[in-house]
Amino acid sequence: MVQGKKILVVGLANKYSIASAISRSLHSNGAELGFSYQNERFEKFITSFSQDCGNGPTFKCDLSSDKDIQNLVADVVKKWGKFDGIVHSVGFAPAEQISGNIEDCITREGFTITHDISSYSFAGLLKECYPHMSESSSALTLTYIGSQEATQNYNVMGMAKASLEASVRYFASTLGERGIRVNSISAGPIKTLAASGIKGFKSMLNSHGKETPLGRNITAEEVGNTASFLLSDMSSGITGQNIYVDGGYSIQSKKPD
Numbered sequence: 629m630v631q632g633k634k635i636l637v638v639g640l641a642n643k644y645s646i647a648s649a650i651s652r653s654l655h656s657n658g659a660e661l662g663f664s665y666q667n668e669r670f671e672k673f674i675t676s677f678s679q680d681c682g683n684g685p686t687f688k689c690d691l692s693s694d695k696d697i698q699n700l701v702a703d704v705v706k707k708w709g710k711f712d713g714i715v716h717s718v719g720f721a722p723a724e725q726i727s728g729n730i731e732d733c734i735t736r737e738g739f740t741i742t743h744d745i746s747s748y749s750f751a752g753l754l755k756e757c758y759p760h761m762s763e764s765s766s767a768l769t770l771t772y773i774g775s776q777e778a779t780q781n782y783n784v785m786g787m788a789k790a791s792l793e794a795s796v797r798y799f800a801s802t803l804g805e806r807g808i809r810v811n812s813i814s815a816g817p818i819k820t821l822a823a824s825g826i827k828g829f830k831s832m833l834n835s836h837g838k839e840t841p842l843g844r845n846i847t848a849e850e851v852g853n854t855a856s857f858l859l860s861d862m863s864s865g866i867t868g869q870n871i872y873v874d875g876g877y878s879i880q881s882k883k884p885d
């Protein structure tokens with residue numbers, strides 16, 4: 629499906645990361661992968677993960693730094709020349725921003741950091757990457773329904789995800805003429821490092837599955853396979869869209885009690 633496509637995966641932390649399931653699906657469908665990771669803490673895991681997934685290049689990049697993003701793209705271009713895809717599977721909010729009522733926890737600093745890492749980083753990456761992307765390429769980011777619904781404790785992260793989803797539409801509208809498509813996947817809850825930071829995540833995960841039309845939570849593998857589709861030419865007519873991989877949760881006007 630993505631045979632021979634060169635795809636940069638940003639946001640792999642450990643085996644539970646959504647980026648891990650996306651990478652495994654892309655690899656099994658024939659993509660050539662490169663990985664960027666936030667800092668030294670993740671280096672050992674990324675090195676061994678990369679060896680299992682085609683032995684592609686790995687790069688360190690803290691997305692809060694413009695210089696790091698520029699260096700990352702320069703290194704990717706040195707290695708690959710033009711490339712065909714980006715997966716941005718990144719999010720961060722300071723713990724106190726995603727805990728309790730928004731009026732009690734929101735701060736200017738917390739808002740800024742959350743939007744910088746969880747939304748701007750996608751725009752910053754695309755801004756540097758697009759001149760080097762092929763005429764049949766695709767960029768993908770990950771979002772959550774807390775951008776559309778007030779979700780307990782999600783707070784500032786919900787605002788950042790709304791911004792991220794708008795960013796998908798804006799970039800899609802201008803990069804389309806260069807053959808670059810831009811989409812997001814809105815995933816249902818999955819137990820990962822980032823998700824564990826959201827207060828009450830465990831009980832949300834437990835109840836969520838029962839509230840979906842499919843009657844269960846989705847898996848990271850299901851997100852991975854949808855990502856492979858969106859990064860492949862099979863989705864060549866789709867851009868600027870947010871695709872829900874949430875067991876149908878988002879279509880219901882009233883969730884079952």
Ligand SMILES: NC(=O)c1ccc[n+]([C@@H]2O[C@H](COP(=O)([O-])OP(=O)(O)OC[C@H]3O[C@@H](n4cnc5c(N)ncnc54)[C@H](O)[C@@H]3O)[C@@H](O)[C@H]2O)c1
Binds near residue numbers: 718719817
């Ligand atoms: N897990 C869920 O329930 C769920 C649901 C919907 C959407 N998402 C989204 O999926 C994406 C991936 O999250 P995940 O759940 O796999 O968790 P994760 O913790 O495995 O991944 C988050 C990644 O963001 C990276 N990151 C954070 N700050 C960074 C920085 N300054 N520079 C570079 N990288 C940085 C981390 O290193 C990590 O690799 C996020 O955007 C998240 O909001 C998650």
